[in-house]
Amino acid sequence: MGLRWVFLVLVVAAGVTEIKTSRDAMKYITSGFVKVLEECKRELNMSDHIMADLYHYWKLDYSLLNRDTxxxxxxxxxxxxxxxxxxxxxxxxxxxxxxxxxxxxxxxSKIVTIIHECEKKHERDDDECLRVLEVAKCFRTGISELDWTPKVEVIMGEVLTEI
Structure with missing residues (x-):
């Protein structure tokens, strides 16, 4: 019984470590992505509602509906x-x-697979901006289902320290 218990604890600990590692990776990936935001903000003359959509992107209960996003x-x-x-x-x-x-x-590999699967689901959308918005929403859901969603506050803190 004791050996089974130790094995179970190790498996659970490995799973928690994988989730933390995955969340950390998603945090750094998101931070890297956001670094070009200022450039696009200027080029596209982005309004505050797009900035709000991007800020709240990882929150599943936040509805991303704006084509401009x-x-x-x-x-x-x-x-x-x-x-x-x-x-x-x-x-x-x-x-x-x-x-x-x-x-x-x-x-x-899992991230690329999720995006690819989301693209397949939305490949018939003719409007490129709407298609990409739907792919982004699908990706957000896929990452959430894996419990890899990064914390928005941590991402913003890291991005702000680099600006």
Whole structure:
């Protein structure tokens, strides 16, 4: 019985460590993504409601409904070389971006897989900004289901210290 208990504790601890590592990776990835926000904010003449959408992005109960938010995500993705010429995620660059920002191979692969699955669900949307907004909402849900959602306050604190 004692050996089983030790094994169970180790499995639970490993799971908690994986979730923390995944959340940390998502925090660093989000922070890296937000670094180009100021540039896009100027280029697109973003209003405060788009900034609010981006600030509240990880909150599942916050409804992202603004088409312009999708356009902002496109701008940031293009600046980070995360989209291909067809307006879809560049898998290799997205994987590399995740790895560069603290994700391990498994986490980076899972992130790319979630985005790819979300893109498949919304590939018929003709309006690129609305399509990307729907993909972003789908991705947010996928990350939440894994319990990898980063804390907004921590992300904003890190971003503000770098500005």
């Amino acid at each position: 999708g356009c902002a995500i496109i701008c940031m993705s293009k600046k980070l070389n995360l989209m291909d010429d067809n307006g879809r995620m560049h898998h290799g660059n997205a994987q590399e971006f995740a790895l560069k920002h603290g994700a391990g191979d498994d986490i980076a």
